[in-house]
Amino acid sequence: MNATALPSGAIGTPFDHQQSAHCESGAISSLLRHQGLPMSEPMAFGISAGIGFAYLPFIKFGGLPLFAYRLPPGQVIRGLTKRLGIRMHTRRFKRAADGMDALDACLTAGRAVGVQASAYWLTYFPPDMRFHFNAHNLVVHGKRDGNYLISDPVIDIRVECEAEALQKARFTRGVLAPKGLLYYPEYIPSKMDLPGAIRSAIRRTTNLMLYTPAPIVGVRGIRMVARKVRKLDPRDEHGNKLLLGHIVRMQEEIGTGGAGFRFLYASFLQEAAEVLDRPRLADLADRLTDVGDEWRSFALDAAKMCKDRMPMDYALLADQLQRCADAEDSIFRQLRAAAK
């Protein structure tokens, strides 16, 4: 492992910082690598069956509905560790002081720890990227002079954070409140059924995308959003622009690896094709990449329309979403058969 040595006078453990696309899959895969288990971010994301789609009009962010391109926070770690038989140590805290003491105790014991925190109060984030999102994940691996040494999965360099700021970020209240959550792998089995885990995860993902009995989830959810966009009232252009901008942000901005996790999942399918020795999965990875490109062209057009660089055309955007839905419908059906 090419982990850089700790700075002198620090407690903790050297940690190999590798930037990831998504915070949760990045944090858990780097923690597993730290313990000697080779695990790429796409593989972790794929086995967790993290990809998905859901349109949740009853959950509001700043008055706008939630568009999720993946399972809720926490499910990546849960899905991955469950399928591989890894046991995690997880703890939440009532009192902030206890949470900070427990973190320090882990570092003194030479352990790297995954931590859930609000992105807004982490002072090392660029100001424009600081939003009230409570389910950001990062790895704390050391402490020096009251500052924590952090490997934040979505940031390209190692960072530090003052104890006060980290405490505030770990103990914000509200939806998905972190409650000081910290975690690390406690037991990693020496033998794992990787092909079995991959097949089970693909079954779960295709189930979610194709057969969820709710019209707001999976391929049907994408179709519903397409219908909704087609029927937007042209008189409320300011509101519509906020909605479209919001969809694009959920899709591209919040550590998705591009195209709402579609590229990340395609990368997983390529790895899975080799593990299972089924070249068919690699073909499907290429097709999913094409859908990802369609999602990206939707994002670019919608953004340009928001900025009046392109005439507002709801039907055009709806057609693009419709094409994504149709293509994903066909891909996930074939994937289900190919991974049997």
Add this chain to the structure above:
Amino acid sequence: MKKDEVPQQNAKAFMGHDKLLYAQDSDGRYTRVPSSGWEAEEIVLDQAIAEFERQAADAWRRAKTGQGSTLEYHMFQERMDLVLLAQSTGYFKWRVRRHLKPGVFRNLPARCRERYAEALGKTPEQLDTLPDQPSAQPPDPSPYQSPLQSDNS
């Protein structure tokens, strides 16, 4: 997306740093590719920030003329809204809505003020003041530009 199609448009929000994308190399193999920013993302990010700034400026004007409370300004200044502030204090929405009225806020007991101050990361005294200019920027400047430890960049 091919590796050479990964946008490199130096988004100012990234402050010279990169995010990571997954893209295909010339053989079609997926690989990790840093991206310095993309037009589409930059537009929607600016839009979201502009909306925060618009809300903060409106609240600032209302507070200045006595139509609104300084608490309302500080709520928007910290990029929150009624729902978020209610969630992060644990108060019901109707109660927060009431506390946002200037007359009610002025007579709020210290206990409540402290709760708001804590949720907004400020001191109770700061909640009473109004800056010369409205802003929707996090208060403490980010040390991101001069990373404390850039050994691997």
